[in-house]
Amino acid sequence: MWEDAGEAPKRIVPDGCVDLVECGGEVFVAGPDTTAWTWETPPDARASGVRFAPGRARDVLGLGADELRDQRVPLGDLWGREGELLAERVLCGGVSLTDVVTRRRSDGADREISELITRLDSGVPRVSAALGRFATGERQLRRRFTLAVGYGPATYLRVTRFQRAIGLAPTAPDLASLAVSAGYADQAHLSRDCREFAGIQAREFFRAKKCAMSIVDR
Incomplete structure (x- = not known):
């Protein structure tokens, strides 16, 4: 709530x-x-x-x-x-x-999709690292994932990595360190996702996040 x-x-x-x-x-x-x-x-x-x-x-x-x-x-x-x-x-x-x-509410939880979400949330570098050892074939698993989440595993992996960066931002000394801590290949990778998901430059977006956190902590 x-x-x-x-x-x-x-x-x-x-x-x-x-x-x-x-x-x-x-x-x-x-x-x-x-x-x-x-x-x-x-x-x-x-x-x-x-x-x-x-x-x-x-x-x-x-x-x-x-x-x-x-x-x-x-x-x-x-x-x-x-x-x-x-x-x-x-x-x-x-x-x-x-x-x-x-x-x-119905008792319709898809256990395989829940497990795949957990694996993607854990910080795996790519979707293929999370798709192993499922009884269901990859194509069907991806289809069910899209129905449950709203977009495919690759997009979700990018979204959850960006959310991880948001959570780490208040304590990160700079964008380069933040990118590495959140699981990005480099700062440019984080900047590209920030422009797509937030619509503004990474420096501006994460500066605002830090300011908001400092106000809450006072």
Whole structure:
């Protein structure tokens, strides 16, 4: 669960997750992103959401995460009349977002995909290093991964490496050290991914991350 009080616009960068969001009189699903977008909570409003771990949104939403990639979809468009009624009940306080998740959740976890996500999150240098020793063939495994996560293993590996860099940024002395610590080949590699995922230069992006962390620590 998360909440946002709308203090300032926020640059949201890809993280492999899907969110169910209540904000500004709407209930919608924010699909997995491949590039940055700006989030700003309306004045005098609060936003709240449920963030699904990578690969788990399909258990609740009932469709492949790849159909939601880079999209914001109202709950009514996703589930029809049932979604419209649930959205109305969430907005009037009759049910919470967690109630919606609990009601719709199925026991559909794909163990092989969960294991592949864990391997990719561990910092392997390439997808091939994570694909070994599965009972399922590689082509089918990649297809199921895309349905569950929203994009293929290669894109997810890049996303999770970039998120690792974000987590390490506050203590990294410089971009070159940060790139090595996060698993990039070099600083130029990190800079390319930052331009694609965040839409700005790495020096500017990670400087802002460090400043935000120093404010929180005060």
